Amino acid sequence: MFTTTQELTALGQAQFDKAVRLSSLVLGSAERFAALQFDLSRKVLAENAQLFKTLAEIKDPKALADLPAGLAQPALDKAFVAARSVYDAAVTTQGELTAFVEEQVAESNKAVLSTIDKLAKNAPAGSDVAVTALKNFVTSSNAAFESVSQTAKKVGSELAEAGVQAATKSAKVASAAVAAKKAS
Numbered sequence: 322m323f324t325t326t327q328e329l330t331a332l333g334q335a336q337f338d339k340a341v342r343l344s345s346l347v348l349g350s351a352e353r354f355a356a357l358q359f360d361l362s363r364k365v366l367a368e369n370a371q372l373f374k375t376l377a378e379i380k381d382p383k384a385l386a387d388l389p390a391g392l393a394q395p396a397l398d399k400a401f402v403a404a405r406s407v408y409d410a411a412v413t414t415q416g417e418l419t420a421f422v423e424e425q426v427a428e429s430n431k432a433v434l435s436t437i438d439k440l441a442k443n444a445p446a447g448s449d450v451a452v453t454a455l456k457n458f459v460t461s462s463n464a465a466f467e468s469v470s471q472t473a474k475k476v477g478s479e480l481a482e483a484g485v486q487a488a489t490k491s492a493k494v495a496s497a498a499v500a501a502k503k504a505s
Contacts, residue, residue: 339425346421350414357410361403368399415477423470430463 372392379385434456441452 343421346414346417350410350417353410353413354407357406361406364399419470419474426466427463430459433459 375388376385379388437452437455437459441448444452
């Protein structure tokens with residue numbers, strides 16, 4: 322399959338480059354999630370400090386009783402923003418990894434077709450039909466993979482958007498319930 326040492330060396334270098342790229346994608350994803358976690362932790366710490374300060378300054382029992390109602394809506398809003406941030410980071414990571422895998426599949430198909438062409442040059446007379454059938458099989462398989470991949474992306478996108486819409490609706494319903502409770 323490999324006719325020269327240079328081809329074998331090039332293959333090894335290409336595989337090493339792919340491994341480095343995949344590692345970079347995974348580390349970038351971990352970095353995104355770690356930064357998000359630190360940012361959320363910092364905000365929670367600041368909010369808790371402010372809450373304790375507010376609690377320490379309350380002198381009236383009625384103000385103490387009203388405090389939870391005033392905290393519910395901002396807490397829901399912050400939870401929704403945090404969930405959306407995690408979702409966005411996950412979608413970014415998924416997109417990067419999907420692009421990497423699709424690139425590898427396309428490259429593999431190209432290599433298979435190239436190998437078939439090399440074999441066809443040395444094939445015995447009359448094997449043209451078998452070579453053509455094999456090429457058509459590889460091409461059809463690639464088209465099927467692309468079709469399934471596109472469908473999966475579309476379905477995944479629609480499900481994710483439906484989830485975000487459901488969460489938004491739930492947050493609005495919860496906000497309305499808090500506001501109604503606060504008004505009564």
